Amino acid sequence: MKPLMPYQWTTAILGVLIAGAIFLLVRRDSLRSRYSVWWLLVAIVIVIVGFFPEIFNRIGLYLGVHYPPILIMTLSVGFVLVKILAMDLERSLQERKIRRLTQRLAILEGLLQERSPDEKHQPDDAINNA
């Protein structure tokens, strides 16, 4: 059966949709600008590859990959892994900050109690839970 449309259209439409979604998120300030750099680059690559998938055919041939789409898959998985590792590093950094901050809060509460020792025997749940 003859295909209804050239395959570039499919990849191009997918590329534009994904890039559009990323762009919209950045525009709405839902993504921190620091992360938006990565995602905008991803969007640009997706659009380019969507419109000109034959680029990968050429790169694949050049690199000796007999089935070029697998090159896209391999590179994508590689980049995704790097990104996830970077995210876990960021999460560890945040965890460290949260821990330090929570400790500082407890220390400050301790110092406050020292200054007003009369209050320390009357724990007020409403205040403590605030």
Place this chain on the structure above:
Amino acid sequence: MNFLSDTVVVIPAWNEEKTIKGIIHQIRATTTYDIIVVDDASTDHTAEEAMVAGAHVLPLAFNLGAWVATQTGIRYAVKKRYKYLITMDADGQHLPTAIPGLLKPLWDGAADVVIGSCVKRGSRARMLAWSFFRRLTGLDINDLTSGFKAYNLQALLLLATNQASLLEYQDIGVLLLLRRAKMRIMEVEVPMCPRESGSSKIFGSWIKVGQYMLLNIILSLSHATFFFPRSNNSAGEIE
């Protein structure tokens, strides 16, 4: 608080309302040191019990584990310019009468960290785990998991840093960090009581044991010193 004292006892506590009061009274009866209880977001009345018993309480907003609670006490102690700090468990295993024995090597300048060790308390499985981690880390310490320790200011300044804030447990990771900073670690044999109530927070279930083992194996391997000779000092000092 007694501002003249240069020594402080830090007790991380999580849901220990049954034992905390008794421990504070015991410490009060044997020493004049200030007592800080770091309440690790207990859901019972640990904090109130500790306050009533006369300890100074640092309340953590949410549960962060024994080590982070201990580090909170360490940071507070550094801020308040204490020179020596003793950590004790809140479950009644550690006897305050052993505190002077722990502090003496610090006063004499013979060590930066002193571990109150009680090898006898270990079950067979625990002994096996200790021996495994001793080999893996090269740490020449008999009681690797003791929470009964004394630190001098140098060690406290190191343990108060950012670097120590991501540790999950208060034993092997802390010892490895101390070793890397070339702190002198010494072990002193102390008597320990069986736990007064509850079960170990770290070894409460097999899943927790597995998690503990796995995380500590990774930590130990990443700090491995296969290519460095171990200290032969019989006192267990690590140069």
